[in-house]
Amino acid sequence: xxxxxxxxxxxxxxxxxxxxxxxxxxxxxxxxxxxxxxxxxxxxxxxxxxxxxxxxxxxxxxxxxxxxxxxxxxxxxxxxxxxxxxxxxxxxxxxxxxxxxxxxxxxxxxxxxxxxxxxxxxxxxxxxxxxxxxxxxxxxxxxxxxxxxxxxxxxxxxxxxxxxxxxxxxxxxxxxxxxxxxxxxxxxxxxxxxxxxxxxxxxxxx
Numbered sequence: 001x002x003x004x005x006x007x008x009x010x011x012x013x014x015x016x017x018x019x020x021x022x023x024x025x026x027x028x029x030x031x032x033x034x035x036x037x038x039x040x041x042x043x044x045x046x047x048x049x050x051x052x053x054x055x056x057x058x059x060x061x062x063x064x065x066x067x068x069x070x071x072x073x074x075x076x077x078x079x080x081x082x083x084x085x086x087x088x089x090x091x092x093x094x095x096x097x098x099x100x101x102x103x104x105x106x107x108x109x110x111x112x113x114x115x116x117x118x119x120x121x122x123x124x125x126x127x128x129x130x131x132x133x134x135x136x137x138x139x140x141x142x143x144x145x146x147x148x149x150x151x152x153x154x155x156x157x158x159x160x161x162x163x164x165x166x167x168x169x170x171x172x173x174x175x176x177x178x179x180x181x182x183x184x185x186x187x188x189x190x191x192x193x194x195x196x197x198x199x200x201x202x203x204x205x206x
Contacts, residue, residue, distance in 0.1 A: 012184045015155075015172040016061060018088060018147035020049050024064060027086040031166075034082075039136070040075040045070055046139055050119050052128045053121070070130040071118075077136025084112050084140050092170050094106035095151065096161050113145035 014020055024045060025034035043089055087105035094101045119131040119136040150156065150172060158173040162183035169183035182188040 010192075011186055012169065012171075013185075015174045016150050017050050017145060018143050018150060019092070019159075019170055020170060021045070021081070021085045021143055022089055022092070024085060025082065026089045030089065036078055036081055036085070037077060039078055042073045042078050042136055042139070043071055051142070052130075068167055070132060071134045071136070071139060073136035073139070077140070081136065082114070084144060091147070091151075092159060093161075095156070095159050096170065109144050109147060112140045113148055115141040117141040117145055117150055133137065162188050 008110060012023065014022070020127055023033065024036050025031055036045065063122055087102075087108035089106045091099070091101050091109060093099075094105075115137050118134045118141070121129055121131045123129050155172050155174060158178060160171060160180070161167075162169045163173070163181040164183070167188050171180070173180040
């Protein structure tokens, strides 16, 4: 669920973990949408993301930490999350426009991916859980590795920007027909239908 600063919200599935990080803010005018200000913000994002469950609240956060038992985040790691997110924005937009990726952005992504990621484990009852001791750095490594997989995988050519003229949201089309146009049918897709319907009615009246 995306929440606009004006209080409105809508459902949006970008199709990949790394792309879920983008709507938390971004470079330039996208800073208006910033939500990653403190460690609990990054923990909350992880809990609401497409990561498997297990990133629950901590028994007691340490100094400067986010409230995550399986995930402990420092203020420096929140700053690193914003840096990675901004680099991802530019890298994904470069991919969409067939532009050459910026070397600094590639370095930011690859440096994050080189760190140890979050570690999954199988529990005695056969469910998924994260190993204790997860950090913000591990979370960012997991996100960065997802981006590397996306950019080099079978759906790399399906990374797209929403078809609405006033929307910059990015997504990967994982549908079988590969014809997704909108960030969300609830938002931009529906607005397009309404405009098209009004245009047809106006043409008919004329």
